[in-house]
Amino acid sequence: MPLLVVGSVAFDTVETPTETRENVLGGSAVFFSYAASYFSSVRLVGPVGEDWPEEHTRLLQQQGIDTTGLQVVPGGKTFRWRGKYLPNMNDRETLEVHLNVLSHYRPELPEPARRAKYVFLANGSPETQLQVLEQVPGARLVVADTMDLWIRETHDELLELLRRIDGLVLNDAEAKLLMDDENLVRAGQGVLELGPRFVIIKKGEHGAMFFSRHETYVLPAYPTPRVVDPTGAGDSFAGGMMGYLASEDKLDPATLKRAMAYGIVVASFTVEDFSLDRMRAIGRHDVDDRMAHYQQMLSF
């Protein structure tokens, strides 16, 4: 089924304890759509500037990603992010953010994108996310990401969003902040009360937790000895998960759990190199091989 992601497209500069990469391809919608592309066709909607190289568009298109919604803003510059990872490779500092074309972005979906059945509202202001929501009235599943900035500064709009989406994905620190509760199990269950049918808390190297009215569970991250750059892991997780759901077109608990597991597996590849480099080097069969190993790892 058609899958849509609306979010950021970025040039990332990433500093790790051993290496720095300047202006590499990144952004929530980019990681998401590449991760989803192993499973499903996907439409990417987001703004870029005139500094956007055509080769990046081709790279996405070669993976079967529909880039019709990649909107070049005249006179604009692409969103830029610079971050630095601490030695544990799990915590990071944001050193610079240049919103550029993102700052006044009002998403206008191309006609085919409006018919998407599966929609991911990647990290953006709740106001922007709500604008997208208005344009996909026939969606079967709408999942949103959020972040500390919106929890702190646009709390009411976020609550409005939560009442209108099916699923929320957020990280552990954000869940604690949103619910003012240090216990993640209680925090996740608390977010459910705010509206979504399910909530997923991402715990970075420690995996992800799932919450619905009927069940709470946690799945660990796939243990990889090679963590080069965790940037985009969360969006790759969401992409793998939503891509699988769109391909199955089912939302029963068993399918949701398999989707979570696929998201975790795809994210474990993303962290193994900078930008999309590791994902570009693999195919669906690599994902499935690792998935089989992951499943076996959790069987006893």
Add this chain to the structure above:
Amino acid sequence: MPLLVVGSVAFDTVETPTETRENVLGGSAVFFSYAASYFSSVRLVGPVGEDWPEEHTRLLQQQGIDTTGLQVVPGGKTFRWRGKYLPNMNDRETLEVHLNVLSHYRPELPEPARRAKYVFLANGSPETQLQVLEQVPGARLVVADTMDLWIRETHDELLELLRRIDGLVLNDAEAKLLMDDENLVRAGQGVLELGPRFVIIKKGEHGAMFFSRHETYVLPAYPTPRVVDPTGAGDSFAGGMMGYLASEDKLDPATLKRAMAYGIVVASFTVEDFSLDRMRAIGRHDVDDRMAHYQQMLSF
């Protein structure tokens, strides 16, 4: 098969963000043996002072724990620990340690304990742990715990110990310290090179990782919304694991993994109340019910 634990017996004072408990029953050997007792008979060996109340001995005996090796040191006082948990309930500060009878403790095993087939060397100096090891020449499985203090201050003795035991259990910060590597997968695999046949890294609320020559895996913690006091969770994990292994008397990979899972499940009960209170309120069937749920949680 006979299971032996040698370690500390303590009075703990625990401060949590909401409550403080003074001088409650604790200690590595106590948590371990209680957790193991759901699965197997267990002998506890460790020193206490003259301030040790007979009722604590009875409590352990009622659970079928053999306390013959509980040695009252004349004129001595029982080991005391005081700690404070941060709001996340995962990190803690040690506020006070009074080694008391532990400071000059030289374990002398009672005759039957020397015939133990399964032995857990709970946290203690490597020197003390090696003294125990000398007294159990016929053991089939010897697993040890360690901590940052010994990694820093008695490094050579610890390396000697590692060459002579079958398994090592340590927490994430300790594994990183021991191997000087922030990546837990590499750190765990590195510890294997130091001698043990398997290594388990405990990650607190994030579960535990297993390493052997043949496999690496991670199992998440059982998600409980009720984390009251994490003290003893690591020792309960080890107790549940070793108790199960002793009861099965098998060391194949599948049994080891089930043992890990049992350890995780028992530890999830321990954190739900202070001291042994939660473990005292449950029986093997509660452990098995939660184990079934845990197993189902990880199936997809």
